[in-house]
Amino acid sequence: MSEARTLAPFGRRLADVTACEELGGYVLLTARDRAGPVPRPGQFYMLATEDRWGGGEAERPYLPRAFSHARAADGTLTFLLEDVGPGTRRLSELVPGFRLWLNGPLGRGFEPPARGRPLLAGGGIGAAPLLCLQDEIGPEAQALLGFRNASFAVAAGLFAGEPLVATDDGSAGHPGFVTDLLREELERDPEATVYACGPPAMLEAVRALCAERGVPSQLALESGMACGYGACFGCVVPTRDGYVRLCVDGPVLAGDALESALVPGAGH
């Protein structure tokens, strides 16, 4: 099996920030990675700001943080961020002229669809890796996106085709969960392949839904990471084969490989 994995140049490198803009409740961060290879959708990067991050000067954030690229084109990487703590805050405060440390692309991304129509199911910030997957497959990959409310749902505008939206508070699209939308799509098209990324509870609902119906699913999981390249054994998630390091054997795992997508300590 050829893996959905682009090798990374060894070491970390500096990338110039070209834009950092609010997008509803999220931040869209763009940086030039001229020399970097073209990543596979679902792979990720370990990011840190050049200044005031870790070791020499700062306390927390100390370790780099993991982010899926939301878009990669012409030597430019785009990340979709949600400010949930000191690392994401520091990244959100970047302005053009500052620089990012980046290490990647890392891990194993999404496999190209083997059958049927691709359905992209995203929960919140989980939309990020699905965007570049849609960029690759084309607008026939239907996006189904769940958000807390209309302010976050603005991110759906990044997607091609007609993304279907659900919000927890009903302020945009379907009032309810993205899994409601997915269930409907699967009723209509039981031959689809599902790609999903989002919070643990949402991924677990997707996994169970697909397992129930024999629909293949590829789930991009999260877990706390220190290194991102298999060095620390810190990011393990339980699978049917025991613990695997999400940073080298994931972050994309086949739904079938999991008993449950509820990873202890993941999500915020």
Next chain:
Amino acid sequence: MSEARTLAPFGRRLADVTACEELGGYVLLTARDRAGPVPRPGQFYMLATEDRWGGGEAERPYLPRAFSHARAADGTLTFLLEDVGPGTRRLSELVPGFRLWLNGPLGRGFEPPARGRPLLAGGGIGAAPLLCLQDEIGPEAQALLGFRNASFAVAAGLFAGEPLVATDDGSAGHPGFVTDLLREELERDPEATVYACGPPAMLEAVRALCAERGVPSQLALESGMACGYGACFGCVVPTRDGYVRLCVDGPVLAGDALESALVPGAGH
């Protein structure tokens, strides 16, 4: 003896930065301390920036740093800083709108002159506490100021009267040491009182010069401080009476109290 000490309000307080400007090789930082008491020349404050300093977010600087006020008027404090490490750098980067934590005024300042003409001998950034002393005494307090070069000597322009300047490289004023200027003045006026602040070697030269001639001197020393209010016993300097905490028994000490002004670990 009534001490040259203004009591501080208990705790630290936030002050709005109103200006932060380069002045030759130094930085002049001004902040509103509306509620604070009027400090005595030679007292000092422990400063930290509100953001990205210590504990919660940053690594070094972690503890606050000690700074003499260079000027205090109408609820505004002015500090003269030299960027020598992470703390002074962070302070130098402040812009109006940001805030400072300040604790002070702390310690014992200069005693008013008991006899003769006051001579103010400053080495480098040591000019800072002499400026407010001159503000208090008036321009008859003659400033004698030594700097590395003309770029730093710009700070002499803050002083009233006709400050005499020496530079190490001769790029401004007298080529040589400020102690050369002081020796000349003392030749002319052996009844003067000397106030000095500067690096250890300069202070020691001033102390020896004054001791030799029986001229009273008040020296504002430096030492590494953690707390600034007598809590840690970390800032001691050796005196004829044993170690004293510079933050409560100084920073101004009588030259007579010292065997030597060369304090281990002080200066940079």
Next chain:
Amino acid sequence: MSASLCGIPLRGPILNGSGTFDFIAARRTYGDSLLASFPFDAFVTKTITLDPRQGNPPPRLWETPAGLINSIGLPNKGLEGFLAGDLPHLRDLPVPLVVSVMGYGPEELARLAGAVGARDEVAAVELNVSCPNVESGLIMGSDPAETARAVERVRAVTAKPVIVKLTPNATDPGAVAAAAESAGADGVSLINTLRGMALDPRSGAPWLGGVTGGVSGPAVRAVALEQVRAVAARVSIDIVGMGGVASGRDAADFLSLGASCVAVGTESFRDPAAGLRIGRELRTVSAGALPATP
């Protein structure tokens, strides 16, 4: 949020760490505004010894990543100087007074504890056992038997509560705490500083006048939490938890691991009123989801 320490009722659970707040010097600096908003619910003195000590030669401080190394060397006026010079001032404290003492062996400790314990102003005695026993050469506080011997001797000379300040530089602080409890201690406090050092970046020689020192501050918090948990599993006497406490959240963590009080040390250097802020934050945290006491 009332609390108690070895039977002494306190208005709250926040103490200072010994050697990190000097009531007398702070009053010289802040005047009586200090009394009006005293930051701690009990006050612990800097450790005193039988004879006066100058302390270590400077430099005594080095800032580390999220911490501080100190090599102060217990400067103090000695027992007589303390009783005559300091104790009269300490009467003005608005909170109970704990006196920290250190001796080079059980006899010296007992003399000190007996003398300070006899004074009405003194609510409790803390034994700083992080120093070598000049008789045995062992660091008292890293050895359960040495610690027990010291506590037994002290127990015999004072009825005041005796708190043993544990050193973290020990293989098994829980065993030392258990030995202290069996020997009659009323409480333990931990952690003292971790042994550490730094080199002068310019000369490559040890920076500190005392060569080595003790590390404190947020850098040691994780170590302190683990040791408090280990000690709480071994004793039922009161525990004063400390080490890097900088927020009410941190204080709540120590309490939920089994401490009955929390001490603030290095954070007071950053903010003299840190104890007040931490107490306030703790009340907010405790009012929320988290139980503040186990």
Next chain:
Amino acid sequence: MSASLCGIPLRGPILNGSGTFDFIAARRTYGDSLLASFPFDAFVTKTITLDPRQGNPPPRLWETPAGLINSIGLPNKGLEGFLAGDLPHLRDLPVPLVVSVMGYGPEELARLAGAVGARDEVAAVELNVSCPNVESGLIMGSDPAETARAVERVRAVTAKPVIVKLTPNATDPGAVAAAAESAGADGVSLINTLRGMALDPRSGAPWLGGVTGGVSGPAVRAVALEQVRAVAARVSIDIVGMGGVASGRDAADFLSLGASCVAVGTESFRDPAAGLRIGRELRTVSAGALPATP
């Protein structure tokens, strides 16, 4: 800047800390660009045990002020899995290979050391003694006698250099190092992680799946420097110094306190090529005022 480790010539003095760099996984990620600029001058494997281990349940990581707590729990394929599955890949290493082993007692350690020491690919064996001896219940590495017994048994089964990885959670690491030297160790490495823990701010329960873990990173550097100094005063065998090394300046500090090599751990998580940068910076520092070796 050439160096040597227990008689093994090295192109430089920078190693990785055991368990902080996985050559095989890194090669999957970086391909052969890793070989071209391999960041270490000798490579130390993650600790292996006789039987395979899953390791601790997640979460396994917690970021602390200037540090990291890990509770990994030594997941590994076991001796057979290592020899059959990993060793063939490790042949491609451009630098000497040190295999780290841990056993629940001297017999198990000896079996492991004998088996790996017998392989030509293996230049040296590191004994991780930071674990309880199931027979005695003591943490081997915090007790000089326990450590000596283990080293003696291992010494009998291999002629390859034996390095003992010391735990910092001991009253007197110098005494443990001296015992290891007397028992025939060729070197010691230190520090391993400091015991620590953290609570989940939301639930107040221990965050780590393994409840407690080990602290590493800049937060422990001052402690590591002091322990290296203390150990250097007691032994004349080679010392690998580590704990929070993040710059050439830090590496120079360890060397000037008596280490002959320096290992980089947590800093490699921030920058996979940290070893290269630190080696480069060290050469600059050494070219300056400071002697890099004592």
